[in-house]
Structure formats: structure tokens, C-alpha cells
Amino acid sequence: MYLEIPKKFNPIVHQARQVAREVFRPISRKYDLAEHAYPHELDMFASIMDGMNDGAIDGGAGAGKLSGSKASTDTTGNRNGTNMKTLLGLIELCRGDVGLALSIPRQGLGNSAIAAVASDAQLAHFGHSWAAMAITEPGAGSDSAAIRTTATKDGDHYIINGEKIFVTAGERANAVVVWATLDKSLGRAAIKSFIVEKGTAGMTVERLEKKLGIRASDTATIRFENCRVPKENLLGDPEISVDKGFAGAMQTFDNTRPLVAGMAIGVAEAALAHTHKLIAETGTDLGYRLQSWSQPAVTRELQLLEAELEAARLLTLRAAWMADNGLPNSKEASMAKAKAGRVGNAITLRCVELCGSLGYSEIELLEKWARDSKILDIFEGTQQIQLLIIARRLLNKSSAELK
């Protein structure tokens, strides 16, 4: 048993930390204020990241690498691999800026989906694109099985009709992985995902959302009107097998949920570290003691927040570690996301409060982090959905029994 980060990951953590500090932080406020401006500064950074990954002996890191199996193994067979490495890097990037981390070219959620279920031919064709993920619709968020976008077979094509909202990188990405149903009457088993390249006739980016936070990330509404897509663009198995159901698509989320948890940890770490620094400047004693009732209230509060964040971090590392070791981790991934989502939000908000009107103003980034953190407890499965998933596992209940 050992709960420290392996030394061999120090370089990637260090690298990501430098990117956060030298590339992201200097432009953080700029793109928070200019919500729909394209962050050109990220193009060069993305090329560097591509270069790093293509040359990486150990399989690289990033959205498209999560299913990769190159890892460090010890004599007992224990592995620390791509899931943990990607998580650690992402935490650092999000310590810089969550919105910008979500806007790195070729690091979309769609890329994770492609990596998880694409055939070799699909990987060859789409492996180097920037793919967004389009699932949510105006009438279907948490209940993703209720989506109404259809994909109708027509010769060598599928025709897609429907409207998708809240698509992260929906405008900037050059491809979109779209969830659509082959047959609404057959329920979730008929839901498949399709890669639709930008420029395909019938796909229109209709609007970009104005948001509370992560304003550097473009969030798009995309309409599909008789959009013809080659049948080779269906990801995974075209057969509708009722028993297999949703499994393939949802499996991606077991790997990506810890990453979203990581984002929450990153932004919370930023807030806590900065608040600690500002409060230390007041001369308050911030030392750790076992009996904390005699300490200043702010000291106790900072340490409680730090303890909660540490809990989120270790739960998330556990989920990534389990993924690297091939252990089913659906419950643990949800526990990580639930904990990190809620404490990330609570910490960023409390940090603003602890710093008074300085924390509240745009002079510091604290108020921005408090706005950015909220979405992390919502997208990729809300807090409540995570608690539901966990409860069903613990209580051994189906979705019909425990709603």
C-alpha cells in the first residue's frame, strides 16, 4: 500500500504545471472577458502536445490515450498508467484554467469516445481530428437514453435529424461524435454514436451559449437536418443488441469521470493555494495542529477545505488506478466525481468569501474560479446522477427499482 504519486510522473506534472502557469494563467482573464474569442495561443501548445504524444515511449497522455495500455508495472503486477498520468496532467492544467484546458485542440471528449470504441480504420481516419461530443438535447440531459435525434439507414449512409445542445468545443472542433437512435421504439439499445465531420451538409452550429463560467470554452447548439453521414462513421457495432444496451457508450464515462473530478480538483487547488497565500500575508498562524478549536477560525476552515480536497484527490487517484489495473471502477469513478464536484465548488466559493471584497472583485482570479467550478458538478453526470449510480451499486438495485 502506497498513496504517493510515482516519481516517474513528476516530469509530466512539472510540464503541465508550467503550461498552466506560463500559457494559461496569463490569458485566463482575457478569455473569461472575451467569451467567444478563439484562443490562438493554444494552437501552438496543442502542436507541442501532439509532438509529445506521438514520440512518447510510454504511450503518451491525453484524451485520445486513455485506453492505451503502456504502463509502469512492478513485480506484483501493479500498474500506474495512462489513466493516472492523464489525470495528473489535467489537474495541473486546470489549476491554470479549466476553460482553456477544455479548449486544447484535439483533446475533446469525442476523442476519448473514438479511442474507446473506434475500429482500426476509423482510428486511422479520425485519430488525429479534434472531436467534440454531442449527447444532450433540449429535452434530454441526465436521461441520455431519452434522446430523440434519429439516424435513419439509407443505402450506404445514415441520415441524422435532431438538435444537440451544450456541446463543448462544438464550434472549434473539426468533428462531432453524435449520439442518435436507430429506432426510438427499441430504447437505449438502439442508441449509437456517429462521427460527423465539420462541413458535412445538414450540420449547423446554430449558437454559442453565454455562460456563468468556463467562458474560454465554446459551448454550442448544433442542428442536424437531413445530415448524410457515411455508414463507416458509426462508432462500434451497428447491430442493435438489447442485452448489451448502452454499455459501450457508457463505458467511456468510467474513464472520463475521474478526469472531470480532476478538473474540479485543479481549480480548487488553485483557489486554496492562492487564498492560503493571501491569508498568510496577514500574519495569521496557519500551522497544522491536532486540536484546532483554539486556532483562528480561518485556519481551521482552510484546513477543513484542504482535508476535503485531499479526500477528493485520493478518491480520484483510486478510480484512475483501478482503470489502469483493469478493475471495474464504475462505482469508484462516480464516488470520485461526486466528491470532487461538490467540494471543488464549495472550496472555490469559500475562498472568495474568506478574501472578502478582494476575493469578490475581478482583481483576483478567485471569483472566476468560483464561477468555473460550478459546471464540474453538473456536466458528465450531475452530482445527483453520480449519487444514484453509487447507490444502485451499494444497494444492488436496478434503475427500475431505485429511480
Add this chain to the structure above:
Amino acid sequence: MSRDPVGLALSAMTRFAANPLLDRLGLRSSVEKTAYHGTRAGFRTLALAGRGFNRVANWLPRKQLPEKAAPDLFNLTLDADQQMIVDSLHRLAQETLRPAASMADEARAMPAEVFEAAASLGLTLYAIPSEFGGVAETSSPVTSVLIAEQLAWGDMGLAVALLAPFSVAQALSLWGTGEQQSRYLPAFCEEHPPVATIAVDEPTALYDPMMPSTQATPTKSGYCLNGLKSGVVLGAESDLLLVSACLQGKPRVFLVEAGLPGIKIEAEPAMGLRAAQLTRLTLTNVELPLDALLGSEDFSFEMFLDRGALLRCGLATGTAQAALDYVIPYCNNREAFGEPISHRQSVAFMISNLAIETDSMRLLTWRAASRAETGQSYHREACLAKLLCNEKAMEIGTNAVQLLGGHGFVKDHPVERWYRDLRSVATQQGGLHA
């Protein structure tokens, strides 16, 4: 607060009602007759052995167990030895501790058979280097934490009592001088080891264990101890007590053998941990020799307390896990409005959060213990683990009662006892050392 006429009347009535004359004159209904005073155990309890310890002429040099080398990788699996310890202690918890717990709590006493069953597992041997009769090869706070988890899964009150001598052995192994180790450690490896305890807590609000009011005044032959200690586990049954006191402005620990003049021990029952027979210790001019001061220049009282916190966090995690394991089948079986209550989100979510926070406590504790085991700094991690456990352990305790509704409030189910025991996580600092 000043009393009005009604208040005065109520006060007089209460005093009148307590008057034994009422009973003699048959004026109190039989229902109101007091139940029983003191412990009517119905089982054999521990007794003070009254054993002494021999100063040896040729003592062995101090033996500090070496730390483990830090592994390369993050890893949450237990090694074979640890798994074996966990498995056998889980069995002990299930088969011996759990069945005895309710009775022990009611009687406010530790059943001797339970104590002997645990002793036969040789727990304390894990704390002691082989030079002194034990089996420990490396310092292993992680193993201590795992032991605490399993025992507390059985029952926290019994666990605290069982871990009291273990903790003293750990403390002597880590901090003791060669003479102190030679004098005391072999006794812990015998067939009938001594009962021993660590006295840290004192009965004042906002007590800071780093600043005990108990004073150790230097004398010609050693030290003179004066002060009050509270919540001392198995105080009346202990042959050896480690007592924290302030020596020239700094907190230190003193080895106090039972029976010295000036020591008064009284039962001090508390909200929970009732089987652990907590006591109040009054020290009045207790004379101690020079070598009663635990350890030498490298003794760190902060680290001494941190080790206690680690073990306490292990206990908290174990009892929290017990609560989680108990409420799941209960809520799946309990029906209301036509279906199991576990089908309601409010119930289901409470259980999800119980699991999240139990795992959170466990991981923070494991990390702190693992750092201690591999010679890394762990004060920050121990403080954070303790802080989290202080908050979450009680939250879990109160929610476990809530999930059982009215049935959670009565003694037919163990959750009300776990509620009372879990409150101790944040209040007690003594009795434990990983």
C-alpha cells in the same frame, strides 16, 4: 440563571424525589425504583494484575524498528501479511467482538474472554522487535491502522480497550530508551501480558493536548507529578500508564507504574466507549524516578500525538464501515409505502454519502500511515485525516441512526451505540499509538 417561584418549586421537588425516605415509606411506585448501581456484569471482567516490572541490570541497546523503503508506484492493495491480519481480525470482530459488544456496553465493562481471545492472536507482538520477544521487523503504522479498522468494525469500545496495551507497546518500541524497552517490552510478549494505557486527555473545555495542565516538577531523585487526567482507558486495570505532563514548559510522557502513592483512579463513564472502562486519574505528588521520562532527546510529543491520531482515524473508519454495512440490508428489507425504503432517493443518497465519506476517511488515514511507515513527514497528513474523521465520523453516526428511524434509537440495534462511540473520535486523544 435566577429561578422564579416555579423554578424554585421544581428544584425543591427534585430534591425531595431523590430522598431515600420515599422508598422506606413505600411512597415511590415500584416502577420508579432505581434499577441498579454500578456494574452488574454477568461475565468475568478484567482485574488489576498488580504486576511489577523488573529493572534489568544489563539492558539491551535501544532498538528502533527500521522504516520500510518507499515503493515506486501508487498502490492500494494489501500485501499477503496485511491481508492475513485483516482476514483473521475481521473474523474475530464478527464472531467474538460483535456478539459481546452490547452486553459489554450495558455493563460498562470489558469481558475478560474477549481480552484473552485477542491476546491469543498475539496482536501486541506485532508492535515489538524480535530482540525483545516480538515479531515486528519494520515499523508498521499501516498494519496498526488496519488492525484498528477491523477491531472497530466489531466494536469501537472493545477495540479501544484491546488496543490500549498494544499502543503502549508501540510507544515503547518507537520512543523508549534501551533501559525502558528492556524493562517493559518482554512482559508484553508473555502469555499473560500486562494491561497498559496512555493518559493524555484532561477534563477542561478546549483542552489542547500539546499543553497539559498536569505538571511534572523535577526533584532530587526524578519528578513529581500533579494533575488530572480524564477518559483514561482501563485505568483501574492498568499495570503501566503512560501519562503526559508538562515538564519545564514542554509536554512529555512519563511511565507510571500502578500502585504508586498519590494515584487515585475512579470510574468516569462517558457517552460511549463504555466497554473500555474509562477512568478519571488524579495525581497528587506522585514521585517518579529519573528514568520514568519516556525517551530521550529525539522524543517528539507532536509525533507521539500524531501516532495516536492515526490509530483513532483507523477506529473511526472501521466503525463507519460497520454502520454502512448495517444500514444497507436494513434499508433494503424495511418497507414503507409499498416498497423498500432504499428505493427513495433521500435514503439512497444518504447511503451513497456514507460510503463516499467512509472511503474518504480511509484513504486519508492510509496515506498518512503510509508516509509515516516510509519515513516521510506526516504531521500535515495526520492532522488533515483527523480533521476529516472528526467531521465525517459523527455525520455517519447520526445518519446511521436516522436511516433506522425509531428502531435506530433503541438498543435492539447497534447503531445507537455506534453513534455514541463515534462522538469520541473528535474528543479523545489518549489511549492510542500506532
